[in-house]
Amino acid sequence: MTALAPVDSWYAASANPTPSRAVLSDAITTQVCVIGAGYTGLSTALFLAEAGFKVVVLEAATVGWGASGRNGGQIVNSYSRDLDVVARQTSADAAKLLGQMAFEGGRIIRDRVKQYGIQCDLxxxxxxxxxxxxxxxxxxxxxxxxxxxxxxxxxxxxxxxxxxxxxxxxxxxxxxxxxxxxIHPLNLALGEAQAFESLGGVIYEHSAVLDIQQGQPAVVKTAGGSVTADWVVVAGNAYLGQLLPQLAAKSxxxxxxxxxxxxxxxxxxxxxxxxxxxxxxxxxxxxxxxxxxxxxxxxxxxxxxxxxxxxxxxxxxxxxxxxxxxxxxxxxxxxxxxxxxxxTLSRLPQIGRIGENILYSQGCSGHGVTFTHVAGKSLALAIQGQNERFDAFASLPHYPFPGGRLFRVPFTALGAWYYDLRDKLGV
CATH class of the missing domain: 3.30.9.10 (D-Amino Acid Oxidase, subunit A, domain 2)
Structure with a gap:
């Protein structure tokens, strides 16, 4: 498989030193396999490592290569659709909990920066x-x-x-x-990765996932090896491709x-x-x-x-x-x-499960810096048997784009044109 090209950004040019990491080249076993070394995957992995879990992270490129290392670096509270919209989509109890979590992401980031001494220009x-x-x-x-x-x-x-x-x-x-x-977003990701590794976690880079064999345990396969795990967390977000088509249809x-x-x-x-x-x-x-x-x-x-x-x-x-x-x-x-x-079509995040032991989070819709850290905590707690936060997010409805993959781009662009026109007209 061709290696994904480095990103020529100011973030990459000013990144903190980071160790080189191995490519997965063996069949290994762990408790949790996380797919994706962006904020969602790293946040989940770090919370689990702190709780004593054995965790392996597989990354197709390098830590923070995707949106986590390229975004605007802004700590923005709430979700892409605000809490009044959220309240109309779910139960009163779930809406209350989602409201409490809406302001948690920034606090998690600040706690990580302080606890692990992450240098990210906060x-x-x-x-x-x-x-x-x-x-x-x-x-x-x-x-x-x-x-x-x-x-x-x-x-x-x-x-x-x-x-x-x-x-x-x-x-x-x-x-x-x-x-x-x-914050400097790439340096935050690099710091979280090193915090995870300091607790015994393992990250394999240039190890794109090609297939997930569902089961208990599940088997996650790359070109060079495999990971057998009790739990799998899918955190590829916009770079997941067609690994799980049922997720791609809804985003x-x-x-x-x-x-x-x-x-x-x-x-x-x-x-x-x-x-x-x-x-x-x-x-x-x-x-x-x-x-x-x-x-x-x-x-x-x-x-x-x-x-x-x-x-x-x-x-x-x-x-x-x-x-x-x-x-x-x-x-x-x-x-x-x-x-x-x-x-996502609703611009609300999607958290859910496939079978019993594959969890996923995706669709931050532009609020990823903070939401991913909330999602990581929710996924980690669900693996520990504490499902309240996970279930609140999972209660939000997930809609496929009308017309499937063929029409989702023109459909969404037409909607954006309408709202952009409203902005320009001030109505």
Whole structure:
């Protein structure tokens, strides 16, 4: 099998040193086999290792190669659809528990960083930026909704207040989430992997899974070996392919594009974001950005349905950046990259089981940094026989895309066009 190519991103260029890891080349036995060394797999594996389980992780490329090492690096609370939508999809008891977990991901990340000394440039605070008066009303509703679930970290910002945080004329207001924040996402994944290995866990890289033989135990096969395990956790998300077709039918890989400017220098960087907060706007096809530790602006936005790689990422993203910060017209772009996330039709995450002993989590729909850590805890607890959290997520309905694989891209793109038009018209 051809090795998956390294990613030419600023994250990869600034990654912490990491050990080389073996390719699976034998038949081995373990308690739990985790497929995928992104946040979902690593979070699950680390929670299990802390509980004393023997765990093996299989990764088709390298740790954090997928979305976990390419995303915007923003700690964003709740889910891609907010808690009022969640409440309409499940029981009152499940909705209450899902509401409690909606704000847990950031706390798990901070606990990991502190406990294991992970160097990932963790910064606190994030802004939701409103471009239209309608979006201000939505943010006011969100603040009331989150407070009803016990979360009191949102601060409303008027136009003057948001301009003190973001040096642009683009926004009419917003909210500051004091429980949000941002990180170097690849270094977080690398740190979690090393934390897992420090507890005796084993990660095999360049060991793509070709087949899962269901049974008790299950057998997970790669080109060079196999893992026999009591439990299997499927955490491939947007890079799972057709390994489990029943999961692929209920989700769609989507690409998002990111650029990193040349270093701006501390003074110029602070002129854009004086308090080093991360920002995302409230549009359906949203922009998101933040500063790096070496004072670059990392700016992302847009969606490519079906996860095609655009030929010229800078041409797509630079105009978005300049619409927000026209003062950067002469700034050079050093890096551009794309990464895939997995969208579901409902934009709600999917957690479930296949048979008795194969668990999966997928479909973060753009909220993966925090949700994956919540999912990892829920999957790990389910393997330990504590199913309350798992069952709350599993109660959310999973819908196949209308028309199957052939029509899911045009269908979703048409819906995105509608919501993008609403954003532009401010209705």
């Amino acid at each position: 910064q606190d605070g994030g802004i939701y930026a409103a471009i239209t008066p309608r979006q201000i009303k939505e943010l006011q509703h969100q603040k009331q909704l989150w407070e009803s679930h016990g979360y009191d970290q949102l601060e409303l910002l008027d136009k003057k207040a948001i301009q003190q945080q973001v040096n642009t004329e683009r926004y009419v207001g917003g909210t500051l989430d004091h429980g949000g924040g941002h 769609m890989p989507c690409g998002t594009q990111v650029l990193a400017t040349e270093p701006l220098g501390e003074e110029r960087a602070k002129s854009l974001l004086p308090n080093n907060l991360c920002v995302e706007d409230c549009n359906y096809l949203l922009d998101y950005y933040r500063l790096s530790a070496d004072h670059r602006l990392i700016y992302g936005g847009g969606v490519v349905y079906g996860a095609r790689d655009p030929a010229d990422i800078e041409r797509l993203i630079r105009p978005k950046m300049l619409k927000t910060f026209p003062q950067l017209a002469n700034v050079k772009v050093d890096y551009t990259w794309t990464g895939n996330f997995l969208m």
